[in-house]
Amino acid sequence: MAPYIYMERNGIHIINLYKTTAKLDEAKDALRKIAASGRKILFVATKKQAKDIVADLAGDAGMPYITERWPGGMLTNFVTIRKAVKKMATVDRMKKDGRYETLSKKERxxxxxxxxxxxxxxxxxxxxxxxxxxLFIVDTVREHIAVAEALKLGIPIFAMVDTNANPRDIDYVIPSNDDASKSIEIIVKAATNAVKEGLEERKTEAGDDQPKEKKEKKAKKAKKAVASSEEEE
Incomplete structure (x- = not known):
């Protein structure tokens, strides 16, 4: 992390905030483009001071998040994870269609x-x-399994990287304090706001496309009407 450190004072490394700002802007631009393309960014933060912040902000942006334990094989064994999710859906269906009520008390x-x-x-x-x-990760040292799985599959990693971590394997390094809740909130909020901007862009583009399609349909109908009237003449 030497290139991102401004100075050392009493054994504490001070991060260069100019570089943090530049790197955050770079990450925000990339996150906005991903969201605008309609793809998902998975937010990962299981440490106590980050989990509630990430759950609130990522959830508000409509993005998935992991704030409890990282499920081993979450990415490398995604099929199995999807099966577990389907089990949840099956239970929900059982409760709706009445099958749940046919189970014994112990089974329920x-x-x-x-x-x-x-x-x-x-x-x-x-x-x-x-x-x-x-992936957007808070604390790459703690979430090293998530980092390893993303690297194995070639999934880009955005991360808050503190002075005790190695930024080498991170695609979008955001040098920052990943222990202070205030710092985490500022960075994650900036990231999720960029995601929201991307989603808004996607909605706007979709809205702009609809009138064009309608115009094309109207033009085709007009042409057919003209052609049929010419045939009648």
Whole structure:
């Protein structure tokens, strides 16, 4: 992290905030483009001071997140993870169609426990039907398994990287304090705002396309009407 450190004082490394700002702007631009393309960014933060912040901000941006334990094989064994998510959906269907009521008290208790456990670990990714386009990680040292899986599959990594970490394997390094909740909130909020901007761009483009299609349809109808009138003459 030497290139991102401004100075050392009493054994504490001070991050160069000019470089943090530049790197954050670079990351925001890339995140906005990914969101505008309609792909998902998976946010990962399991440390106590980050999990609530990430859950609120990523959830508000409509992006999946992991704030409990990282499920081993979350990316490298995505098919199995999807099967676990489908189990949750099956239980939900059972409760709707009445099959749940036909189970014994003991069976219902087992089903409820399984559903609660899956919800805790995988609830936020239940809508993620395909692999994420990128990961946004708070604390790459703590989330080293997530980093390793993303590297293995070639998934781009955006991350808050503190002075105790190695930025070599991170595609979009955001040099920052990943221990202070205020610092985490500022960086994650900037990232999720960029995601929202990308989603708005996507909506605007979709809205602009609709009138064009309608105009084309109207033009085709007009041409057909003219052609048919000429034939009648």
């Amino acid at each position: 208790l087992q089903v409820d426990r399984m559903r609660a456990k899956l919800e805790k670990n995988l609830g936020s990714i239940s809508e993620m039907t395909r692999m994420p386009a990128a």
